[in-house]
Amino acid sequence: MQSDTRKKLLDLFSEANGDFISGQKISDILGCSRTAVWKHIEDLRKEGFELEAVRRLGYRIVSTPDKITENEIRLGLKTNTLGQTIHFQEEVTSTQKIAHQLAHEGAKEGTLVVAELQTAGRGRMDRTWFSPKGTGVWMSLILRPPIPPQKTPQLTLLSAVAIAQAIQEVTGLVPDIKWPNDILMNGKKCVGILTELQADPDRVHSVIIGMGLNVNHEREQFPEEIRDIATSLAIEKGEKINRARLIQEVMLKLETLYRQYLQHGFMPIKLLWEGYAISIGKEITARTLNGTIRGWARGITEEGVLILEDHDGAIHYIHSADISV
Amino acid sequence: MMLKIQEIREIIKLIDQSSIEEFVYEHDGTKVHMKKPNGNVPVEAVVKTVVEPAPKVVVKEEVPQAPAKPASAVQEVKQEEKPKQEAVNVENLHKITSPMVGTFYAAPSPDSPPYVKVGDKIKSDTVVCIIEAMKLFNEIEAEINGEIVEILVQNGQLVEYGQPLFLVKPE
Numbered sequence: 001m002q003s004d005t006r007k008k009l010l011d012l013f014s015e016a017n018g019d020f021i022s023g024q025k026i027s028d029i030l031g032c033s034r035t036a037v038w039k040h041i042e043d044l045r046k047e048g049f050e051l052e053a054v055r056r057l058g059y060r061i062v063s064t065p066d067k068i069t070e071n072e073i074r075l076g077l078k079t080n081t082l083g084q085t086i087h088f089q090e091e092v093t094s095t096q097k098i099a100h101q102l103a104h105e106g107a108k109e110g111t112l113v114v115a116e117l118q119t120a121g122r123g124r125m126d127r128t129w130f131s132p133k134g135t136g137v138w139m140s141l142i143l144r145p146p147i148p149p150q151k152t153p154q155l156t157l158l159s160a161v162a163i164a165q166a167i168q169e170v171t172g173l174v175p176d177i178k179w180p181n182d183i184l185m186n187g188k189k190c191v192g193i194l195t196e197l198q199a200d201p202d203r204v205h206s207v208i209i210g211m212g213l214n215v216n217h218e219r220e221q222f223p224e225e226i227r228d229i230a231t232s233l234a235i236e237k238g239e240k241i242n243r244a245r246l247i248q249e250v251m252l253k254l255e256t257l258y259r260q261y262l263q264h265g266f267m268p269i270k271l272l273w274e275g276y277a278i279s280i281g282k283e284i285t286a287r288t289l290n291g292t293i294r295g296w297a298r299g300i301t302e303e304g305v306l307i308l309e310d311h312d313g314a315i316h317y318i319h320s321a322d323i324s325v
Numbered sequence: 326m327m328l329k330i331q332e333i334r335e336i337i338k339l340i341d342q343s344s345i346e347e348f349v350y351e352h353d354g355t356k357v358h359m360k361k362p363n364g365n366v367p368v369e370a371v372v373k374t375v376v377e378p379a380p381k382v383v384v385k386e387e388v389p390q391a392p393a394k395p396a397s398a399v400q401e402v403k404q405e406e407k408p409k410q411e412a413v414n415v416e417n418l419h420k421i422t423s424p425m426v427g428t429f430y431a432a433p434s435p436d437s438p439p440y441v442k443v444g445d446k447i448k449s450d451t452v453v454c455i456i457e458a459m460k461l462f463n464e465i466e467a468e469i470n471g472e473i474v475e476i477l478v479q480n481g482q483l484v485e486y487g488q489p490l491f492l493v494k495p496e
Contacts, residue, residue: 149424149425149463150424150425150426150486152425152461152463153425153427153458153459153460153461154459155461156459156460156461157459180459180460181459181460193460194460194462195460195461195462196461196462196463196464197461197462197463197464198464199424199463200468201422201424201468202424207461288428288481289428289430289480289481290481290482304459305459319426319427319428319458319459319483320427320428320457320458320459320460320483
């Protein structure tokens with residue numbers, strides 16, 4: 001968490017969008033002296049920001065460091081609530097764990113936990129998620145949706161759509177979504193989403209959306225056993241991606257879709273999801289703890305449940321399974 | 326949620342061993358009515374489905390306390406039977422139900438021991454299982470202090486909204 005002055009300063013540069021802001025304007029808005037402004041600017045430089053200072057014009061931000069601390073995320077963040085409270089830590093066991101704790105302590109909706117390094121990044125069923133330093137985006141977002149608990153699984157499809165849209169916006173790459181919420185590039189996984197719910201039988205306390213995005217990994221940085229099934233956006237794009245920008249865009253898309261969802265329900269989200277869906281219409285295998293069903297993916301229901309038609313023509317409604325194409 | 330035949334069989338067994346004289350369960354147009362002529366004769370079960378197009382949203386389970394018998398006589402029978410029947414008296418057992426449709430996981434991962442087993446003492450914030458749907462994981466807390474008497478579902482089983490998962494003897 002950072003000071004109000006720092007927040008205001010970054011908001012100001014966000015609005016300027018790369019243009020100059022005069023030192024006088026900054027000192028007026030921050031309510032401090034020109035000398036103090038200079039000191040704040042120096043602080044930003046020390047943290048890796050490149051700032052240009054021109055007489056009569058003022059200051060402008062030329063480039064931001066390849067970091068994802070609160071500074072970089074806030075600079076250019078266009079949301080109203082999501083990501084407006086940021087808990088950045090250099091190293092954590094898992095962002096999900098911290099988000100749980102914050103949620104329990106009453107953290108506001110939209111609180112975002114971000115880390116450079118996860119020492120115990122978690123996937124489903126306590127599987128580990130490979131999350132080395134400086135390469136990816138490891139974050140967990142707290143939502144408090146006013147919906148009944150049995151509807152919350154739809155938020156996992158919503159998250160997948162938001163991240164797919166954000167990737168498309170920032171990189172130009174068009175990812176695929178594999179039911180319900182794996183994000184793939186050329187058949188390899190680049191984003192994992194783990195969503196956890198805290199609820200009474202009739203009331204949601206919090207939904208915590210854990211997102212792991214492989215952004216700037218080189219191929220060699222992946223452990224050998226996952227090299228053929230995992231990829232990063234940089235590998236696919238052929239250049240490094242600005243992670244802070246990607247986080248901002250994910251927050252913005254999530255906020256937009258989430259509002260739409262609360263207002264109009266799952267239908268608009270379903271249509272967007274189908275636009276990215278990779279396995280619909282194809283023959284797939286659904287693996288569950290109780291066995292495997294092979295058949296044709298016929299689509300999803302209005303609740304997001306996968307419709308699978310087996311070779312005898314019987315329809316199965318799949319609520320949970322690992323899908324392989 | 327339709328009751329499965331095993332579940333009906335289980336209920337018959339439990340009622341048979343208990344001092345309950347009459348049991349009515351109604352949901353989604355299906356009504357299960359069981360009645361004992363008196364406390365000692367085995368029950369006969371009647372399952373009938375009535376036409377009721379609009380499904381109810383809320384699961385209702387009722388165990389009527391007052392049987393259609395002279396109240397005083399029944400009271401006496403109940404009081405006599407209570408001490409030895411307590412362990413299997415469904416009237417006193419609390420059900421932990423599923424808050425959503427999904428897969429029941431008894432353990433945090435395939436290699437871990439289950440969250441709880443029969444005989445375990447639980448507190449209201451004890452995690453008893455996970456229900457997962459569409460990769461959303463819901464750690465279910467007991468919401469009651471007591472002891473696990475029975476686990477009604479299998480690991481990996483698909484459970485319905487409102488389906489009983491555990492029977493708990495409250496403390």
